[in-house]
Amino acid sequence: MAQPPVTARGLRDAIAAGSVSAEAACQAALDRIAATADALHAFREVQGERALERARQLDRQTAPPGVLHGVPIALKDNMVVTGETTTAGSRMLEHYVSPFTATVVDRLEAAGAVIVGKTICDEFSMGSSTENCAFGPAHNPWALDRTPGGSSGGSAVSVAAGLTPLAVGSDTGGSIRQPAAFCGVVGLKPTYGRVSRYGLIAFASSLDQIGPFARTVADAALCLEAISGYDPLDSTAAAVEVPRFGDALTGDIRGVRVGVPRTLLERGIDSAVKDAFEQSLRALQDLGATLHDIDLPHSGFAIPTYYLVATAEASSNLARYDGVRYGFRAADASTLDEMYDRTRDRGFGAEVKRRIMLGTYVLSAGYYDAYYLKAQQVRTLIRRDFERAFDAVDTIAMPTTPTAAFRLGEKTDDPVQMYLADIFTVSAPLAGLPALSVPCGFTPDGLPVGLQLTGRAWDEATLLRVGDAYERVTPWSDRQPSL
Amino acid sequence: MARKLAASDVHRIAKLARLELTTAEVDLFARQLGAILDYADDVQRVDTTGVLPTSHPLGDTPRWRDDEPRPSLDREAVLEHAPAASQRAGLFKVPKVL
Numbered sequence: 272m273a274q275p276p277v278t279a280r281g282l283r284d285a286i287a288a289g290s291v292s293a294e295a296a297c298q299a300a301l302d303r304i305a306a307t308a309d310a311l312h313a314f315r316e317v318q319g320e321r322a323l324e325r326a327r328q329l330d331r332q333t334a335p336p337g338v339l340h341g342v343p344i345a346l347k348d349n350m351v352v353t354g355e356t357t358t359a360g361s362r363m364l365e366h367y368v369s370p371f372t373a374t375v376v377d378r379l380e381a382a383g384a385v386i387v388g389k390t391i392c393d394e395f396s397m398g399s400s401t402e403n404c405a406f407g408p409a410h411n412p413w414a415l416d417r418t419p420g421g422s423s424g425g426s427a428v429s430v431a432a433g434l435t436p437l438a439v440g441s442d443t444g445g446s447i448r449q450p451a452a453f454c455g456v457v458g459l460k461p462t463y464g465r466v467s468r469y470g471l472i473a474f475a476s477s478l479d480q481i482g483p484f485a486r487t488v489a490d491a492a493l494c495l496e497a498i499s500g501y502d503p504l505d506s507t508a509a510a511v512e513v514p515r516f517g518d519a520l521t522g523d524i525r526g527v528r529v530g531v532p533r534t535l536l537e538r539g540i541d542s543a544v545k546d547a548f549e550q551s552l553r554a555l556q557d558l559g560a561t562l563h564d565i566d567l568p569h570s571g572f573a574i575p576t577y578y579l580v581a582t583a584e585a586s587s588n589l590a591r592y593d594g595v596r597y598g599f600r601a602a603d604a605s606t607l608d609e610m611y612d613r614t615r616d617r618g619f620g621a622e623v624k625r626r627i628m629l630g631t632y633v634l635s636a637g638y639y640d641a642y643y644l645k646a647q648q649v650r651t652l653i654r655r656d657f658e659r660a661f662d663a664v665d666t667i668a669m670p671t672t673p674t675a676a677f678r679l680g681e682k683t684d685d686p687v688q689m690y691l692a693d694i695f696t697v698s699a700p701l702a703g704l705p706a707l708s709v710p711c712g713f714t715p716d717g718l719p720v721g722l723q724l725t726g727r728a729w730d731e732a733t734l735l736r737v738g739d740a741y742e743r744v745t746p747w748s749d750r751q752p753s754l
Numbered sequence: 755m756a757r758k759l760a761a762s763d764v765h766r767i768a769k770l771a772r773l774e775l776t777t778a779e780v781d782l783f784a785r786q787l788g789a790i791l792d793y794a795d796d797v798q799r800v801d802t803t804g805v806l807p808t809s810h811p812l813g814d815t816p817r818w819r820d821d822e823p824r825p826s827l828d829r830e831a832v833l834e835h836a837p838a839a840s841q842r843a844g845l846f847k848v849p850k851v852l
Contacts, residue, residue, distance in 0.1 A: 299784060368800035368835050370831040384842040463810070463812060477811065503818065505825075510817040572796060572797055572799075572800055575793060576797055579794055579797065586771060595835055596832070598837070600837035605850070606849055607809060609849070610848065610849050612772050615772055616775060616779075624783075625783060625787070627771050628771055628772065628783055628787060629791075632763075641796065641798070643795050645798065647807030647808055648802035648807050650808040652800065686846070687789055687790060687793050688839075690790075690799040703811025704811075
């Protein structure tokens with residue numbers, strides 16, 4: 272790794288200028304992935320031949336190049352591609368070959384991106400560490416004994432270690448932003464409805480959203496623009512105009528009002544994370560933004576609300592894995608009922624079963640009102656808190672996570688402890704809002720810390736503008752892990 | 755002391771969720787689900803009188819496509835990857851139902 276990794280924008284321009292071919296760029300990415308496979312385990316499967324063939328096609332292409340022409344990109348292993356395996360990190364789908372392709376894949380390829388493989392993720396996106404993946408965890412490139420975060424951990428590793436300039440993941444309660452923070456890269460969860468989910472393996476349908484990982488905010492903007500927009504195949508992909516996000520990156524954030532929910536930040540934050548966060552606020556002020564104390568009174572209830580809503584939806588979504596039409600089937604059952612029950616017990620991992628059980632419980636007769644309906648009502652209050660806050664500010668700043676990356680194995684025995692790490696990331700999806708994590712420093716141990724900016728619905732542009740302006744005056748995105 | 759669910763509750767939920775749990779799993783989930791529910795009970799402290807529930811955050815933005823007939827997935831391609839199927843009859847196969 273002698274040379275610094277290039278940005279997607281830089282690589283695309285180099286390919287357009289003819290100084291490097293798409294095939295050579297693809298081969299270089301494949302070589303990096305192979306060289307780091309043992310240490311990082313970022314990919315569940317690398318699709319080298321398919322990628323090289325596609326890159327050669329791009330090199331022959333005479334039509335005008337797309338915005339991601341020739342850029343190698345990694346795909347979280349929960350987005351389907353015709354004829355390829357997609358496992359969602361589960362034994363249930365270990366040998367699943369999809370008969371259709373996700374819209375996000377079609378859009379990336381239409382923009383000229385070259386998909387090089389599928390990255391490690393927690394099973395059905397349920398987890399914060401990639402330790403719930405049936406095919407082993409990925410490792411944090413900044414400290415190999417630590418988690419890269421999850422669930423989209425492998426995608427974050429791919430970008431952080433310079434394997435690919437871009438990756439896509441999905442975020443339900445923080446699954447893009449938390450691994451982005453843990454790995455020191457940019458991660459964006461767009462507004463609910465911004466990106467089509469056709470072909471994304473569902474976890475919790477009122478929360479799931481696809482978004483990019485990148486080394487720079489400008490690259491994240493480029494990728495977001497490529498994948499956004501209405502899709503007749505997904506009724507939740509909103510018919511909202513997609514701006515040219517790159518145009519928002521003016522570097523000028525004078526007068527931008529940044530809200531800080533001080534009460535929420537009083538307890539439970541690691542001091543090194545707190546220090547980095549406070550420093551990032553000062554940097555925003557130096558750039559001409561103004562800071563405002565705000566109150567999000569119901570955000571203290573966001574974690575239980577999230578886990579009640581998400582598990583209820585998951586228990587319903589995962590009912591489809593019954594061994595009949597695709598995926599794993601237990602071979603030794605003599606009746607249909609036995610086949611269902613055994614297939615699901617053996618095909619799902621522990622965390623997925625735990626969440627299906629919890630979701631089934633909160634939806635069951637006698638508990639629905641007390642848990643599920645109650646959580647949906649608190650969700651309304653959480654949304655209203657944000658609406659009120661955005662009357663007075665343009666974006667809300669928080670640390671992305673209360674601590675830097677924890678050690679692999681540290682929290683696997685205690686689900687509640689694992690869930691508590693999501694304190695700052697679960698509110699945005701509950702409210703349907705966009706949120707961006709940008710690198711904002713390092714702990715004394717050399718672990719990255721993330722600054723999270725949450726915005727109004729459909730206003731990713733402000734988040735990208737603030738994140739980009741901050742990135743320009745800070746050195747964090749230039750640092751690379753030594754492998 | 756954290757709450758623990760009764761084994762009978764765990765069995766009832768497992769039946770609804772169509773999971774054949776092992777004895778070890780029943781005990782583990784009784785403890786873990788109890789602990790999670792203990793924590794989740796926090797939401798009971800919120801006054802939600804008269805508050806409408808949010809089932810999704812999309813508001814009025816969904817747009818339905820026109821209901822025009824179009825080809826669906828190719829049957830042969832779908833059956834090819836089923837755990838058990840008959841291409842000739844165009845059917846998924848399952849163990850006996852009764």
